[in-house]
Amino acid sequence: MTFTDRRILDLFGIELPIIQAPMAGGTTPEMVAAVSQAGGLGSLACAQYTPQQARDAVGKVKGATSRPFNMNFFCHANPEPDPARAAAWHQALKRYYTEFGLDHSAPPPVSGRAPFDAAFCAVVEEARPVVCSFHFGLPEQSLLERVRRTGARIISSATTIAEARWLEERGCDAIIAMGLEAGGHRGNFLSEDMTTQLGTFALLPQVVDAVRVPVIAAGGIGDARGIRAALVLGASAVQMGTAYLFTPEAGIPAVHREALRRAGRHHTALTNIFTGRPARGILNRAMRELGAISPLAPAFPTAGGSLSPLRGHTEALGLGDFMSLWAGQAAALGRELPAGELTRTLAEEALTPPSVQEP
Known part of the structure; x- marks a missing residue:
């Protein structure tokens, strides 16, 4: 068996429809490289870095793999004191x-946490990643155009149908449908009302119906059953975060x-x-x-x-x-496996039909 929906695979140049979520504080260059080398898409959480630290982290990833990877940034506005x-x-x-x-x-x-700005944009222009993703919306238009000119595919998280449409209107190449089950920060940006937030498997098919670009499912997907369910509901790929916090590459405290x-x-x-x-x-x-x-x-x-x-x-x-x-x-549902092995195992299990129980 093979993955029949190849939209994300072809768009990003990857082999497996599994994206490791960027997790500031937990993601390391070693994790990113391992996932990408295994055929998925590793995501570098650049919001945890200064621009120079991000530059150094990119160097580590590129030193370990030539496969595509993602650079992720926050798009918040710092508050007034x-x-x-x-x-x-x-x-x-x-x-x-x-x-x-x-x-x-x-x-x-x-x-x-530092928001995406001209200094971070310069790092993207130097690194030229295959994918550049954003959280809390998108950066202002001039910065977004600079990213687009690097050739990077641009994606961002939507937690509502309105956010998904907003992102598509502004030229995102794919959209992450982020359900309420997801760990870490909510990606909401059009409303702070948490009653608007839907679970992944309610949000996902509605986003798929609302936009024309490929959709990536995120939130509460911890094993092959969740991957299969997301693909059935129209996702072209899944993004998994918590599952990768169990890996030895995760940079979390004991x-x-x-x-x-x-x-x-x-x-x-x-x-x-x-x-x-x-x-x-x-x-x-x-x-x-x-x-x-x-x-x-x-x-x-x-x-x-x-x-x-x-x-x-x-x-x-x-x-x-x-x-x-x-x-x-x-x-x-987490399993303690190295990041590369976890990526391959999840993909293999997702392609294996569930065993039929005898009555």
Whole structure:
């Protein structure tokens, strides 16, 4: 058997319709290279880097494989400073500073993620990746045109039908239909209303019907059954993130890895307390006690500063109580395999029809 829908395979020049999701904080150049070398599409999470670090990471990927890979960027706008909100958030955490003997009076570290800008665009122009993907919409038009002139295929995440149409109107070559089950940050950009968010297998066929470009399914796809289901519903490929956090190439701390191993005993939830923007992670103490969605949390991407000392202290104790344990709802399906082997195994299993049970 072979994959009959070749639109994404031909568009990206890959062999397998499996895309490793870009996960800032978890993706490494080694993971990206391994997935691409196996025939899928590895995705470099450039939002975790400075432009020079992104340049260095691209060099590592290209040094390990000549296959196509994806460079991914955030397209948020940094918020205006809000000292009053930041102070209220810091005050809400005071009890934890006291509990662990930390200095609450010290200025909290600055946290953030850099949005796509001219400096990052220059890195793309140098690297000339086969695919360039964006989260939270698209960059402004002049930057987008510069990316397009490199020959890169441009894709972005849609969490609603309206977002999918918006992306197609602006020239995306393919669209990621990101369901509510997905781990990490929601890709929403036209609305902050979480009641508009659909599950993957409700969103996917509606996006397929709404746009003409190929659609990539993402969210809650953890094994070959999910891949097959997505392809049946019209996806040309799938994007999988949490599954790759189980690989030895994942750059996550030991406490996060252990939480993933126990994912079957814990549920996930959307939370804004770690960054200021809704993202799905394994429920932990901070989410339970502060509220998974807190009106006090400063705007993305600044909320993490005041939590940083608590995270560092408790992580050293082997606890994940104050850190973002990003994971999707299919985390319990994860298998600990090297990234390349996982990619090939998932593809082979997806092509193998389920065994027929005798009555």
